[in-house]
Amino acid sequence: MTTALIHIDSGTTTMEGMLELPRSAAGVVLFAHGSGSSRLSPRNNHVARVLRDAGIGTLLLDLLTPGEDRQTYNRFDIALLVGRLRAAAAWLGAQEATTALPLGLFGASTGAAAALQLAADPAVPVAAVVSRGGRPDLAGLDALRAVEAPTLLIVGGADEPVIALNEQAYAELGCVKRLMIVPGATHLFEEPGTLDEVARLAADWFAGYFAGG
Known part of the structure; x- marks a missing residue:
């Protein structure tokens, strides 16, 4: 396993992140954190560990600086x-x-919308997308309809408002797609075993489409 603290210049700030690559990694997953979260998110780090155990590299980074994150609109x-x-x-x-x-x-969360907008750009070679409790609807109709990368939407079964928003976005996606509802899970997948299910679904999705690519 190769682990490195990295810094990326975005043009307006420098983002700090952690890149971890298993030996002979099948691919690398870039995490887009939700509102109010960071690269230290325990939920995303849990998923990332499962991905790495499956031979997939991960990059978790802070998309917003602490100062930017204090301004909720960002x-x-x-x-x-x-x-x-x-x-x-x-x-x-x-x-x-x-x-x-x-x-x-x-x-x-909102990171899912950003991920889908990026995936909609034909200049960015995205092999697969996974959303966890996300707001894909915020990506906008044009972006959703332009996404070609296979996309998996995962929502908690008790997260009813977000289920409806994911169903609306799902209907607009024209790519290979799947909507998975984890029974009994609320928005943050805090119930026993539910985040493990998210991680398993994500690992299977990425592994399948990385191999196919």
Whole structure:
């Protein structure tokens, strides 16, 4: 396993992140954290550990600086988040260790909208997308309809408002897609075993499409 604390220039700030690559990684997943979260998110780190155990590299980074995150509106500035993700994807594409690896995007909450907007850009080679308790509806109709990367939407069975929003977004996606509802899970997947199920679903999705790519 190769682990490195990295810094990425986004043009407006420098993002700090942790890149971890298993030996002979099948691909690398860039995490797009949700509103009010960071690269230290215990939920995303749990998922990332499962991905690495499955032979998939991970990059978790802070999309917003602490000062930016204190301004709540920044958490919902999808264009700002997309710009930061784009810089991270470009950085991965320029590194010797990751340039040849398929790229996956894992988005949570508002980060899912940013991930899907990035995936809608034909200039960014995204192999697969996973959303956990996300707001894919915030990506907008044009972006949703332009996404070609296979996309998995995961929602908690007790998270009814978000289920409806995911169903609306799902209907607009024209790519290979799947909507999975985890029974009994609330928005943060805090119930026993539910986050493990999210991680398993994500690992299977990325592994399948990384291999196919």
